[in-house]
Amino acid sequence: MFDLPILLQIGWTAVATSAYYVLFAIAFALTLKVAQVWNFVQAGVMGLAFYAMWLAMIRWQWPHAAGFALGLAVAVVVSAAVEAWGFRVLRQRNSSSLMLFIFAIVLAEFISYLLTLAFGTEPETLTKSIVSEVHLVGGVAITNWDLRALAITIAMSLALFAYLRFTRNGQFLYAVADNGPLAELYGISANRAYLLAMVISAVFVAAGVYLYGTRASMIPTQPLELMLFAVIATILGGIGSIHGAALAAVFLSLLQSASILVIPSAWQGSLTYFVLFIVILFFPTGFRFPAWLRRVTRGR
C-alpha cells in the first residue's frame, strides 16, 4: 500500500488537481482580503460559469475557447452585478455583517436551486472524454491535463501577485484591504477596489471551473462543497494572505488524496468537514510556519 510509485502518483495527481482548488481559494481569499466579505456568492458564480460553458461547449458545440469566453463573461458580469447592486447597496445602508452574510449565503443557494431546476442533477462535464494524453515519467503517469492545469494556475497566480505588487491598481487593492477609510482619504475609491477584487476573482473562478469541468463532473450542488474547500484553505493560510490560501489549497488537496490510503471510502466525503473543524479548533488564525521557513517565504 505504501510503495513509492503509488505514493508518487498520488502525490503528483494531488498536486495537479489542486490546480482548481488553488484558483478557487485565491478567488475567495482575494475578496475576503480586499472587501472583508465572506463571498459565498462565489459558489453561485462557479455554478453559473460552469453551466454557461457547458451549454456553449456541449449543447451548442462551440469551440472551447468561445465556450470559455462565455463562461468568463458570465462570471465577470454576475460578480460585478452582485457587488454593485448587492454588497454595495447593503454596505451603503450600514447593514450589519449579519445581513451581508444572509445575502451571500441565500443568493448562492438561490442560484444553486435555479441551476438544479434548469439542468437537473445529472453530472456533467465540459469535454466528451476526460481522458487526455498520458506521458510516463519515472513511473508516474502525467497527463496533458495535469500540465496545462499547472501551467495555467502558476501563470495566473504569478500574474496576480505581480499585479498586486507592481501596478497602481493592485496597490490600491492592498491599501483598501488594509484600511478602507484611510485609503479613501487618499483619493482611492473603496467601491472601485471592491469591484475590481470581485472581477479578478471572477476570472480565477472561470479558470478554475474550466479546469474542474474538463477533469471531473459537476452537479448544481457541487460548488458549495468546492467552496468549503476554498474557505478552509483561506482560513488555514491565514486570513489576509492570498499566497497562504494558495499553498493551503495544495496542502489540503494532498491531504485529501493521501487519505485514500488510510480511511475507508465511505468516510471520504466527510473528510473535508472534519478538516474544517480541526482548522477552526486549532488553526483559526492560520497555520504558523516555523520562523525560519517564514523568513524564506516572506513577502505578500
Added chain:
Amino acid sequence: MSAVRVVDVHKHFGGIVVAENINLELHAGEILGLIGPNGAGKTTLFNLISGIHAPDHGEIWLGDQALSKLPVYRRARLGVARTWQHIRLFPTLSVIDNLLMGPRDYPGEALFSGIFRLGARRAAAAAARERAMAILARIGLPDSADKLPGELPFGQQKLIGLARTLMNDGNVLLLDEPMAGVEGQAYETMQQVVRDEAAAGRAVCVVEHNVSFIRDLCTRAVFMFNGCVEQSGTVEELLASDKLAELYFGGKK
C-alpha cells in the same frame, strides 16, 4: 497596600511600543491625574488595567490579585470600573436599563437561576433598581430614567456613563476624559461625584486635558509621553516642570 499596582508593564502592537516599562500605583481614597498629549498611551494604560489588552511583559495587581490572566469581565466583577473617551451608553436601552447593566453581579445573567431562585433574583433586581434610582437622584437626573440616551444632552449622557460605573460599586474607578465637552451644572456635579467617591475610599484615576480639573481634584499626577511614564509627583510639581512643558507644549510656555 495600594489598590492597583502596575509593575513593569510593556505592550507593543506590531512595531509600535504603546506602553514601555510602566510603573504606577493607585491608592484608595486618592484621585490620580493621568496627563499627557494624545497618543501618549493613557487610554492604552486603561485598556491594560481593565483587560482589553494583555501586557507583553509585566503584571498588574488589584490588591493582591494578579490581573493579567483574567478576562475583562472578571476584572470588572472584581471591582474595576471604567468610562470611555467616547460615551458608550447602550443606545437602544433606556437610561435606567443602562444603569441596571452596571452591577458587578447582574441578577438576570444566568438563564436558569431565574427559574430556580426566582425569589432571590427578584429581590436582587429590586435592590439594583433602587440603587440605580438613588444614583440618578444623586447626579441630579431623577427624571431621565426612562429616556433613551440619545434624547439627552451630551453632558447628561456623560454623567449617566459615570453613574453606570458607580453601579459597579468597586474599588477602582478609571475615568477616561470625563470632563471633555462637559460644562455648567454637569461639570459641577461630576466634580462633586468624583470627589465623593474618592472620599468614600475608592481609588480614582482620571485622564484629563483640563488643567483646572486636575488642579482642583487631583492630589497626585502622572505625566505620560510616547508610552512612557515621564514624571510623577504632586500636581504642582508636574505643572511647574520644564520637562513637561517642553514635551507637552514643545517649549517653555
Added chain:
Amino acid sequence: MEYILSVLILIGIYTILASSFNLIIGFGGLISVAHPIFFALGAYASGLANLHFGVPIPAAIMLGSLFAALMSVALSLPSLRVSGDYLLIASIGFQLGFLEVIKNIEFAGGAGGLSNIASMYAGPYRSLAFAITILVIAALVVALVHWLTHGDYGRAIQAMRDDEECFTSLGRNPMAIKITIFAFGSGLAGLAGALYAHYFQYLTPEQFGIVQSSLILTMVVVGGMGTTIGPVVGALLLTALPQAITFLNLPSSVMAPLQGMLYTSLVLVFLFTRPAGLFGKPVRQ
C-alpha cells in the same frame, strides 16, 4: 380532515423551529445554517432511544432535545471562541458534514433512513391528539422565548448586541450568553425534531438538508427578526405556501428546487425592500 391536521402539525413544528431560530439569529445575532441538523439530532436521538433502548417516548423526547442542545455546544464553543464569522462557516460544515455522517451510520438507518419509529399516540384520533399536543407545545415555546427575550435576560442580550466590548467591561460574559442562547435554541429545535419523529415515524437525511435551512431562515426573515410574533406568522405563511404548490402536482425533481428558489427569493426581496420583515421594527443601524 387528516390532511388539515397534518398541515396543522407541520405548522406547529415549524413554529417551534422558527421561533427557536429567531432566538439564535434575531435576538442573539448569531448566524448559523445548521438549525436543521439539531432538528435532525433531536429526531434521531429520540427515535433511536425509544427504538433500540426502549426509553418511553416522553423521556425520549426530552433526551432528544437535550442531545441536540449538548451537540450545539460542540459547534458554538470552538467557533465563537474565534469570532461570530467562524460560527457561520463552522455551521455550514456542520450542516453539510453531519448529513454525511448520518448517511454512514447503519445504526441510524444510514442513507435509507430510520423507520418504524414508535408513534406517540395510537388509535383513530391519533392525528388530532398530536395536533393539539404540538400546537400547545408550540404556544408554550413561543411564550418561553418571549419571556426570555424581554426582562432581565433580554436586556442583557440587547446590551450585548449594542456594544459587546462595553458589555464585557461592565462585568458581563458575552460568550456564556451566546452559547446558552445557541444551546437553548438548538435544544428547542431538537424538541421539534423528536415530536416530528414520533408523528411521521420515518426519518431520512434528505429531510434535514440545506433546503430546510433556507426555509427556516425565510420564515424568520419574512416574519421579522427579533420579534416574537414574526416567526409564528412566518411559519404559518411558509408552511401553507408549499402546500399550495403541492397542488400543482409537479414531479419532485422540480418541486424541491422550486421551493428552494421560492424561499430564497423571498429572503432576497425582503432583505432589500423590507429588512425588518413583516412585523419587525425598522432595522437598528
